[in-house]
Amino acid sequence: MKLITFVLSLLILQTVTAQTSPKKEEFKPSANDCKGKTSCGECLEAGPNCAFCTAVGYDDQNIDRCDEIDNHAQCPPDQLMFPRSDLSKTEDFAVKDGEGVGNEPIQIRPQRIKLDIRQKDPNKFTMQFRLAENYPVDLYYLMDLSHSMKDDKNKLAELGNLIAADMKTITKDFKLGFGSFVDKVVMPYVSTHPNKTDGSPTRQSPCTGCAPPYGFKNELKLDIDTNKFAQQVRQAQVSGNLDSPEGGFDAIMQTVVCDGEIGWRNKSRRMVLFSTDAGFHFAGDGKLGGIVKPNDGICHLDNTGIYTQSTHQDYPSVSQIAAKIKEKNVNIIFAVTEDQVLKYSELSKFIPGSETGKLANDSSNIVKLVRTNYEKITSKVEMVATKLANTTVKFFSRCKSNVTKETNVCENLNIGDTVTFDVEIEVTKCPADSSKNDRKLVISPVGLGDQLEIDLKLLCQCECEKHGVANHTDCRGKGTAVCGTCECNPGFYGKNCVCSSGNVTSEEKEAECFMC
Incomplete structure (x- = not known):
């Protein structure tokens, strides 16, 4: 009875010890990703520590040609393929x-x-x-010249030299250009009626004292002489359209992609100052005017600076504008009136490197807007x-x-x-x-x-893989010698291509192929 009690106590003690003692972690050897790779290229791709031995007969004694570099002690150094980054x-x-x-x-x-x-x-x-x-700066002023922006145009002409003077305190290498836009000259964006006697808008006279409408015009190529800017702004005439949104996206696209016509330099901070008091048309809106051809994102300016595809191609999409701005390394400052700030601030979230600022009713704060937003753009990389x-x-x-x-x-x-x-x-x-x-x-x-x-x-391929020798003697003339191995011709197989996949008739041939 005592013996039975002792045995039961011993079993209980062993059970408790097994439950409370920490288990020893099972040893798991680290995986060798090099193993099993039969070609030199596959070996290199298996991992940065894999090396391939190209010595003929290296694998005769069940040694892997592809293995970790430390396991290749028997491979001649000049036959070891181990390119390093x-x-x-x-x-x-x-x-x-x-x-x-x-x-x-x-x-x-x-x-x-x-x-x-x-x-x-x-x-x-x-x-x-x-x-x-003194990093070069190219500033292109892109202005909405619909009739509601008449006061802004007059003020801008006065401020042109002030913009230049202020920018020259930042950089000695500064150029200024000017472009304008209205909208596509098709209904329902602008009046296309040639002649009316009741004083309502026509194509030739969309508003009192207004010039005929147009899509986009490059008024002044980027120039170091900022006096030309003031002259060109004064000469530019306002126009008019019927609906509230404008064709600003057409203008932005042409300004960004027309490198030579606008005068963008290869190495400069390219900036577009876009001013308007209205919203924008975008891709799909062209269908209202019967324009279904998508915008192709290519420059289409004639020798007078007019955008020639305005009535033939749809407006660009936001994603097209964003992609081209990124491609051409352009920064945009949206200088818009108070009622448009929220809309353009939302747009700015999708345009890399852009900023939005509030424009005074007569654009009198434009100099401050340029400097403030230039500093915002340049303070971030x-x-x-x-x-x-x-x-x-x-x-x-x-x-x-x-x-x-x-x-x-x-x-x-800074x-x-x-x-x-x-x-x-x-x-x-x-x-x-x-x-x-x-x-x-x-x-x-x-x-x-x-x-x-x-x-x-x-480094995904070994040099020896580029120079295989066809019908090599090491391959019994039945395969291509590549990196110490044989790539057998069709119908043959085995390490040295000694085996034929055809009919085997002799006992000797059968015995030979059992060794493949």
Whole structure:
């Protein structure tokens, strides 16, 4: 009886101990992603630590050709395919201020990088951005010249030189241009009746003392002589239309895409000052006038500066405007009357690098609006990268603080301030088409022409794969020798292509093929 009691006590003790004692973690060897890859290219794609041995006969003793680099002690060094990611700066000029024509500022360093990169092997480097003094500024004033803006036009002519004088306290390299818009010359936007005797609007006289309407006109190409601006604004005539929204989107599109006609410089801060007291037509509204052809986003100005497709193409969409502004590195300031501020503020959320300001009834505050919104735009830098398939780009910066965080935006910058970004690039998957292994990645600040070009070479293929030898003796003349292995011709298989998929008749051949 005592023995039975002792055994039961021992069993209870073991059960309690098993329940209360911590379990030992089961040992799980780390996975080797290199194993099982039969070609050199597949091996490189398996992971950044995988290497491939091309020595003939290397795998005769059940040694994997593709394995982690540390497991290839038996492979001759000159036969080991293990390309490493490598970064080199090919253009690395110091940042500097602008000093006039021919001596442009540099705001980004480096300017060009060559990066050989393996799949799943993130590479990080540092880039610098400095807000330069005397950075060239091209300011194009795009004005609604419907009749309700008559007072604004007269005031603008007086303020042209003041705008230039104020901007020249910021930069010595400044150009000013001028364009105007009304709307599409079709019903129901404007009156198209050629002649009336009752005083109601006609095409030739939409309002008292008004010129015939038009879509958009480039009145003055960007020019360093700001006296021309005042002259051109005075000469421009107001016009009239029937409905409240205007054709401003047509005007914005042509202003942004017509590089030569407007006079945009390759390296300048491109700014459009858009002033109006009305809303805007957008894609789809053209159907009201029988215009169904979509806007093509291409420049269509004749030699007098008139937009020739106004009555043939629909208005652009918001997304088209946003895409072109981003592509052309243009900043827009929407200077609108109080009743339109909310509408354009909402629009601004979809237009990168844009701002909205309240315009006085006679535009008398335009000089202040330009400076205030210019400072808003220039006080912020936002880095963006072109999108490439299976390629991720991350930005890390301290901006003007002591804390590093993942961000591509730094704010509250002043002229002369420098910020650094740590940029991490990773290729997550190699392309199926090896011709796409070489590609270009561009990093640039929103609204500026400065950029860092990165020449990417994806290390997804071994050099030996490009130079296979057909019908090689190592492959019994029945296959192509590639990186120490055989790619057998149709009808043959096996490590050295010794096996035929045809009818086997001899015992000797059967025995040979059992070894394949």
